[in-house]
Amino acid sequence: MIITRRAFTAALSLTGLAALAGFSPLRLINDALAQGAADVAKPQSLPDMALGPANASVTVTEYASMTCSHCAAFTEHVFPKLKAEFIDSGKIRFVFREFPLDIKAAAGSMLARCIAKDDAPKYFAVVDLLFKQQNDWVLKNTTETLIRIGKQAGLSQAAVEDCLRDQKLLDKIAADQKFAADVLKVQATPTFFINGEMLKGEQSFEEFSKRINAMLKS
Numbered sequence: 001m002i003i004t005r006r007a008f009t010a011a012l013s014l015t016g017l018a019a020l021a022g023f024s025p026l027r028l029i030n031d032a033l034a035q036g037a038a039d040v041a042k043p044q045s046l047p048d049m050a051l052g053p054a055n056a057s058v059t060v061t062e063y064a065s066m067t068c069s070h071c072a073a074f075t076e077h078v079f080p081k082l083k084a085e086f087i088d089s090g091k092i093r094f095v096f097r098e099f100p101l102d103i104k105a106a107a108g109s110m111l112a113r114c115i116a117k118d119d120a121p122k123y124f125a126v127v128d129l130l131f132k133q134q135n136d137w138v139l140k141n142t143t144e145t146l147i148r149i150g151k152q153a154g155l156s157q158a159a160v161e162d163c164l165r166d167q168k169l170l171d172k173i174a175a176d177q178k179f180a181a182d183v184l185k186v187q188a189t190p191t192f193f194i195n196g197e198m199l200k201g202e203q204s205f206e207e208f209s210k211r212i213n214a215m216l217k218s
Contacts, residue, residue: 040193044179045172046113049123051083052093058195058215060092060208063099063180065189066108067138070202072131074190081205086212096127098173099180099189104142107164109173111146114163115153126153 040061060082064071086092100106108130116123129149130137137145143164150160163169180186185198192199194211 038196039183040196045175046098047118048095048097049116049120050093050095051120051124052087053090054093056091056093058086058092058212059095059193060212061095061097061193063097063184063186063189063191065099065101065105066112066127066130067100067102067105067134068189069134071190072134074202075128075131078203078205078208082208085205085209091216092212096124097176097180099177099186099191100173101189104138106170106173107142107146108137110163110166110169111150111160113169114159114166115150115155129153 041059062071062074064074082092082094087094098106098109100109112123112126112130115126126149129152133145133149137149146164147157147160150163151157155163184193188200190202192203192208194208195215197211199207199211
């Protein structure tokens with residue numbers, strides 16, 4: 001599926017994001033090539049946002065959309081256990097990558113990047129906040145709510161608006177999404193890779209623990 005500029009602009013008008021109408025369309029692509037651990041490990045247009053040691057023997061990479069309810073549920077119920085058990089102890093590295101399924105998700109991802117800049121822990125905190133308030137900014141006035149969240153994080157209204165108009169940032173997010181779809185076969189969210197091994201959909205902590213521990217022992 002490719003969102004045309006005409007449909008993209010119309011969607012923005014309906015969601016209260018008309019100021020973003022100059023954005024290039026996000027391409028949501030279903031056909032893909034074979035993926036490998038090396039392809040997953042390498043960041044593309046945007047630097048990775050990650051927690052845990054860079055030299056960890058196991059890396060978990062999540063592709064998520066900020067409007068995805070299953071992604072929000074994973075962040076609320078499973079991620080804190082993963083963090084306590086494996087990330088904080090230095091056993092694994094956890095990477096979060098954007099895979100926006102719609103324009104609102106793209107806007108949320110852009111805001112998280114603008115608030116955090118290069119601060120990964122801050123980025124994860126903003127992502128957590130956006131997921132917790134998902135119903136507010138996805139189902140209600142998106143622009144107004146994102147501005148409020150941005151202000152809570154220390155940005156001015158003008159800074160938030162500039163962020164949501166940042167064509168270069170959107171292009172990078174879209175390019176990374178295209179790479180994930182084309183090369184890694186990511187087609188839905190959440191999709192995880194554990195040392196390059198794909199794991200589709202929301203999973204339990206027990207499933208992650210079983211797979212991670214097996215790799216830590218190998």
